[in-house]
Amino acid sequence: xxxxxxxxxLKNMTAGLSGEEADKFIEYYSELIEDAMExxxxxxxxxxxxxxxxxxxxxxxxxxxxxxxQSFPAVTQYAPKPQPRKKLPVWAIVLIIIGFPIWFSLLxxxxxxxxxxxxxxxxxxxSALAMGVGGIGMAVAAFFTGDFGMLMVVLGAGLLLIGIxxxxxxxxxxxxxxxxxxxxIIVKAIGRQxxxx
Amino acid sequence: MDIQLKxxxxxxxxxxxxxxxDSYGYKIIKDIKPYMTISESTLxxxxxxxxxxxxxTVYSVEHNGRLxxxxxxxxxxxxxxxxxxxxxxxxxxxxxxxxxxxxxxx
Numbered sequence: 589x590x591x592x593x594x595x596x597x598l599k600n601m602t603a604g605l606s607g608e609e610a611d612k613f614i615e616y617y618s619e620l621i622e623d624a625m626e627x628x629x630x631x632x633x634x635x636x637x638x639x640x641x642x643x644x645x646x647x648x649x650x651x652x653x654x655x656x657x658q659s660f661p662a663v664t665q666y667a668p669k670p671q672p673r674k675k676l677p678v679w680a681i682v683l684i685i686i687g688f689p690i691w692f693s694l695l696x697x698x699x700x701x702x703x704x705x706x707x708x709x710x711x712x713x714x715s716a717l718a719m720g721v722g723g724i725g726m727a728v729a730a731f732f733t734g735d736f737g738m739l740m741v742v743l744g745a746g747l748l749l750i751g752i753x754x755x756x757x758x759x760x761x762x763x764x765x766x767x768x769x770x771x772x773i774i775v776k777a778i779g780r781q782x783x784x785x
Numbered sequence: 786m787d788i789q790l791k792x793x794x795x796x797x798x799x800x801x802x803x804x805x806x807d808s809y810g811y812k813i814i815k816d817i818k819p820y821m822t823i824s825e826s827t828l829x830x831x832x833x834x835x836x837x838x839x840x841x842t843v844y845s846v847e848h849n850g851r852l853x854x855x856x857x858x859x860x861x862x863x864x865x866x867x868x869x870x871x872x873x874x875x876x877x878x879x880x881x882x883x884x885x886x887x888x889x890x891x
Contacts (some may be wrong), residue, residue, distance in 0.1 A: 613829070619853055620825050623811035626849070638825045641857065647826035 591621050594635045601645050613648065633675040702771075709764055723749030786821075795823060797869045799831050800840060800862045807857045832856060840865055 589597075596613060617638060624634035640645065648750035676684075684691075726746030730739050786794075810828060817823045835841045840862035842860055845852040856886045 614854075615854070616829055617825070619809070619851075621815075621852070622849075622851060623809070627811070643824075644826050647830065650830065760827055 589632065589635045591618065591631055591635060594621070594638070597641055598644070601641070601648055605648075617644075663779060705767060709760060709767065712756060712760040712763070716753045719749050719753030719756065723747065723751075723753055792823070795821060795827065795831055796835060797866065799824070799828065799835060800858055800866055803841065803856050804856045804863065804866060807855045809853050809855050811857070835862065 595618060596683045598614055598617060599610070602609070604614050605613070620638065624637055626630060629637065723746045725744055726749060728744060728746075730742035733739050733742055795817075798817045802808055802816045804875060808816070810825070810832070812826060814823055814828055832841070832843075836843060838861070839856050839859055841856045844855055844857065846855055847853075
């Protein structure tokens with residue numbers, strides 16, 4: 589096969605690629621043929637040294653995929669190219685500005701709901717603490733009643749209060765953890781939105 | 786040789802072929818061939834990949850009335866070769882592990 593014939597076939601094969609990609613392929617192979625001929629090969633030998641047309645077609649396909657998906661082999665690691673951020677279309681920006689009173693108040697409402705849950709958690713902690721302290725106080729005070737029956741009743745009530753306080757504290761800790769986890773999920777989701785999906 | 790392993794090594798070999806002097810396609814293949822089998826068609830995607838990873842840059846030089854593309858290694862490419870040295874120590878450790886004698890086999 590002559591160089592011209594080879595290039596012709598290559599042009600057919602690269603028809604699916606963009607013009608620039610196809611040109612690069614053809615330049616690459618014709619340079620190799622020229623260099624091989626300079627080293628003393630005949631034109632036929634130089635073309636034959638490039639392998640069969642089927643193999644080249646496979647490589648073109650593979651390379652096209654590699655360029656498109658940027659898939660790199662496992663052994664070599666490259667930093668991925670930063671994706672350019674997509675710009676919002678004008679209508680979206682206008683909508684965001686016009687809708688400001690609506691979405692901003694909704695945002696505020698959502699935020700206040702979020703904060704109020706923290707307030708509930710805080711008050712649960714406060715009542716658990718109050719129960720614990722009150723219970724201890726009662727249990728201690730029970731010994732100053734001077735009457736055995738009263739001692740038993742007040743001590744019992746005090747211990748009961750401490751018990752409820754501890755249970756409430758444990759429950760509140762679990763609730764806090766869950767809510768913190770939920771917060772992390774929401775923050776992450778918002779972060780992803782801003783990174784530009 | 787395992788195809789995945791070979792792909793990774795070929796990338797490094799191409800960088801090694803241009804690490805001291807800029808080179809062009811035909812010469813890169815000629816320099817690598819004594820060490821690894823590489824065809825003209827395998828080199829092309831590697832060059833493209835290394836270029837898009839900023840490990841080498843491409844420029845054209847006139848040669849005998851035609852243009853020849855030369856490839857020049859970047860700092861990042863040189864860095865990749867240094868990393869390869871470190872990786873190779875890990876690989877020799879793995880090699881020792883894989884080929885060790887079964888001395889505790891009863």
